Amino acid sequence: MRPTWRPALLTILVLAVTVVTVALSLVVGKAAAEPAPVVTIGRPAPETFIAPRFEVFVDEEATESNRETARLNTEVQYKRNPESANQVTVRLLSFFEAVRQAAIPIPPAESTDPIASTSTTVAASEETQQTTTTSTTLPRPEQAVQVESVQASGFLVLGDVVDEFVAIYNRDLDRGLVEEPVVFGTIEDETLDLANQLLADGIKEVDLAGVRQTLVADPPFIFVAGLPEEERDVVQSTISRLVAAELRSNLERDDAATAALEESNASSVTDVTIVFREGDTIVSRGELVSSVQEEAIAFYDLLVPEEGPRYLATTILGALAVLLAAFFLWRVAPAQWTEPRHFALLGVLLVLAALAARIPEIVTAENTQAGYVLPAMVLGYLAAILFDPRTATLMAIPVAFFTGIATGDPGLTVFAAGATVTPIAFVSSVSSRRELRVAVALSAVTLAPLGAATEWMFGAGETMGRNVAAAAGFAFLGGVVGGLVAQGLLSFLENLFRVTTTLTLLDLTDRNHPALRLVEDKAPGTFNHSILVGTMAGKAARAIGADPLLAQAAAYYHDIGKTEHPEFFIENQFGVSNPHDELPPEESAEIVRSHVLDGLRLARQFRLPKEVTDGIRMHHGTGLMRFFYHKALETDPAVDPELFRHRGIRPNRKEMAIVMLCDAVEGAARALSQREDPTPDSLRKLVESIVGEKVDDGQLDESALTFGDLTRLKDSLVEALVGYYHARIHYPGFPQAAAK
Structure with missing residues (x-):
């Protein structure tokens, strides 16, 4: 079972929220008679500001821009990865070993007769190749078999590079048999030297493809002693292609070093300063205001403090109007007080009344009589239909209060009270939509003489007749527009607060x-x-x-x-x-x-x-x-x-x-x-x-x-x-x- 105190507590909470919201509605955005200039960065200056004395200001925006430029211009730092060079060397050594192993003769699987053999030692450059010969010397494998053997050792992707090196090595073996100089060992050394030289210079990942392409397209000169002249170009190209295929990047981006260098470069940037001497123009009227100009204006205290309205007095009067309405409701309709949903609806109407009271100060800049367009009729219309005639009559008190607070115009205050009460008699007994429209029309017609009489009584000036006519016209317009607005709000409020009305x-x-x-x-x-x-x-x-x-x-x-x-x-x-x-x-x-x-x-x-x-x-x-x-x-x-x-x-x-x-x-x-x-x-x-x-x-x-x-x-x-x-x-x- 819901506690009996809860509805009362909710009602008090709604009352407090209503008081605060009404107060804010009356004071927020309230303009002074002479509004102070407002300076906003990136917007045109409302007037020209002059420096009263010498002062130096740091242009933080320009300084930071220069620092950011220094950071962006910092060269990326790299560090070597020694493991990459080791991997390249191991791969190249493995390749040459695979070529040698592929050329070793394969003895027969079985032998029925022992064969007397003699040994002949063939010396090669920086290596000893021992070949066993007999009256029948064992043949080397076919070159195609050797190529397959090398490729099977993990060098399949090298393609015809394997063919070239197998051919070079076989020719070298043939020269050794006839005691001519052998060069395969020298070729191996030159290959390793070329790879190490490139790695010593350092290769970035982004540059690797270009280095490989250059090697293949324009092989460097490689001198191999003892190599026949007709084979030099082939060997030179083959070495370059092998190195290009096995080469790897060995420079990695060093983010920490790069960031440190960026900050070092940024910190070395000197501050951008702007000097204002006495009498200098800080910013001219219409010129876009920069951050340093805004800082200087604030530093020199050139903005005259805005003389705001008396917020405390406005808040107190608004709160008193709400509390007075709540007290009256509690005395004459206690059932409404104990129903939080209905009291919340009344609170919404009071907030709408406060907002409506601000309309005259918006529309009367050029024409004082335009204030009679005040939609006070909306509040009486809504209250009469959503509640009852007594509650609707009650709305005249806060509406008049709020209008007086917002405008300070006694004529509009009287008109607001009368406009709130006017529609009550017309809409309280409607029994059809047609009668509702008639009620709106009658209310608007009634407001016209009310506005005219109010202006006649409180107005002044040589054009009194014109002012009275204008007041009547604006009052009628406010009645028509207010009726249309009220009909639109009515359905929304009915659904929002689940209120069952006559309509x-x-x-x-x-x-x-x-x-x-x-x-x-x-x-x-x-x-x-x-x-x-x-x-x-x-x-x-x-x-x-x-x-x-x-x-x-x-x-x-x-x-x-x-x-x-x-x-x-x-x-x-x-x-x-x-x-x-x-x-x-x-x-x-x-x-x-x-x-x-x-x-x-x-x-x-x-x-x-x-x-x-x-x-x-x-x-x-x-x-x-x-x-x-x-x-x-x-x-x-x-x-x-x-x-x-x-x-x-x-x-x-x-x-x-x-x-x-x-x-x-x-x-x-x-x-x-x-x-x-x-x-x-x-x-x-x-x-x-x-x-x-x-x-x-x-x-x-x-x-x-x-x-x-x-x-x-x-x-x-x-x-x-x-x-x-x-x-x-x-x-x-x-x-x-x-x-x-």
């Missing part, structure tokens, strides 16, 4: 409403019953001073749940058997009971307001379904009557009690008319019986109906039923039943 109920009682169309299409008998109940409920509500429109709307929708299973309700059974005849009474009771839950679900679907939804929830209360209960008694005299009660809520307001009584009375009267011709006496007995039954069952205990109300209700119900079941002429030639 909401008017929309709900429109027979073209989708929910009513649904009832008419799916359950026509229920639709006719609901319309008749609504007519009776509206009449009965007027008889006891309740809200007839609410009672009528609640009655229209009270049986909307029957559209889910219309065939189970007698009013929709046209010439067909009653399905309840085949069902046990307990099941029938459950089906009938479910139309309340179905109705609540459909109410949420169609976004019906709570006040109307209460008619669905409360129109049966916790009453007993006597028909099915008595049917159950026929088979079980000890049956529990609680099994046949509705599980709704007892009516807690007069309008819902009226819907309950009208629903029961209309159904009973219809049943009576099917058995006999109703008479005033029989209808009165019927009404007395049903009302007495509801009272005895406690269904009306929470509805606040008095015995006097019940008496007037019964008279109204009898009058409505007699009017509906009046006697009819028996036309010749028509069946007797048609006369009923």
Whole structure:
């Protein structure tokens, strides 16, 4: 259960928020009579500023720009990776070893006769090649086999470089056999020297492709002693291609060193300074203000402090207006005070009033009479529809307060109070959208002479006649615009604060409403019953001073749940058997009971307001379904009557009690008319019986109906039923039943 203190606490919180918001609305952006110049970096200077004395200022923006340029111009630092050079050397050595190994003769797998052999040693440059010879010397593998062997050793990607080196090595071996100089060892040394020389210079990752391309396209001169002249170009190109293929980058970016150098370069940049001597122009009017100019203006204290409004006094007056309105509401309408949602709505209207009070100071720069366009009528219009005429009249106090605070104009203050009250009489009793538009037009027409009279009384000047006419025109314009704005705000505020207004109920009682169309299409008998109940409920509500429109709307929708299973309700059974005849009474009771839950679900679907939804929830209360209960008694005299009660809520307001009584009375009267011709006496007995039954069952205990109300209700119900079941002429030639 929600604590009883919580609504009051929420209301106090809403009140505090309203006070603060109103105060801010009145003071924020309040301009002084002579606004001080405002200097903004990057915007034109409002005037020319002169330096009063000598001063040096550091142009931080230009200095930082120079420092950033120094950082950007800093050369990227690199560090060597020795592992890259080692990997290149190992790969090259492995390649030459693979070439040598590929040329070694392969002995036969088996030998049947030992062969006497002699050994011949062949010397090579910086290496000893031992070749075993016999009367039959073992041949070297075919060159293609040697190439495959080298490639299989991990040098497949070198392509024809392997072919060239295998050929070079084989020619070198052939020269060794005839005791000519061998050069393969020298070629190996020159290859390693070339690679090491390039790595010593350092190679970046971004430069690696270019170095390789240069090596291949323009091989460096390589001298190999003993190499035949005709082979020099081939060997030189082959060495370059091998080195290019195996070369790797060995310089890596050193971010730490680069960053340190960047900061060192930036710190070495000298500050950019600007000197202002006495009488120098800091910035000319219309010139874009730089950061150093703005700093100098502030340093010299050249901006005259703005003489702001009296914020404290404005805040106090605004707060007093809100508190006065709250106190008045608490005294005359305590129910509004205890409902935080409604009080929050009032707070929104007060904030709108504060904002509206600021409009005259915006529009009166060129024409003082333009202040009469003040949309004070909006507040009275909204309050009269969303609340009641008393609360709407209350709005005149804060609106006048706020206008006086914001404008200091006594004429506009009086006009604001009158404009707030003007629409109340016109909109308080509207019953259609057309009447609402007429009310707006009448309010605007009334505001015209009000504005003219106010200007005539408080205005001055030689052009008084013109001023009065202008005031009347602006007041009329404000009334028209205010009415349009209020109609737009009304729907938004209704939905935001879930307030059910007269206009909401008017929309709900429109027979073209989708929910009513649904009832008419799916359950026509229920639709006719609901319309008749609504007519009776509206009449009965007027008889006891309740809200007839609410009672009528609640009655229209009270049986909307029957559209889910219309065939189970007698009013929709046209010439067909009653399905309840085949069902046990307990099941029938459950089906009938479910139309309340179905109705609540459909109410949420169609976004019906709570006040109307209460008619669905409360129109049966916790009453007993006597028909099915008595049917159950026929088979079980000890049956529990609680099994046949509705599980709704007892009516807690007069309008819902009226819907309950009208629903029961209309159904009973219809049943009576099917058995006999109703008479005033029989209808009165019927009404007395049903009302007495509801009272005895406690269904009306929470509805606040008095015995006097019940008496007037019964008279109204009898009058409505007699009017509906009046006697009819028996036309010749028509069946007797048609006369009923």
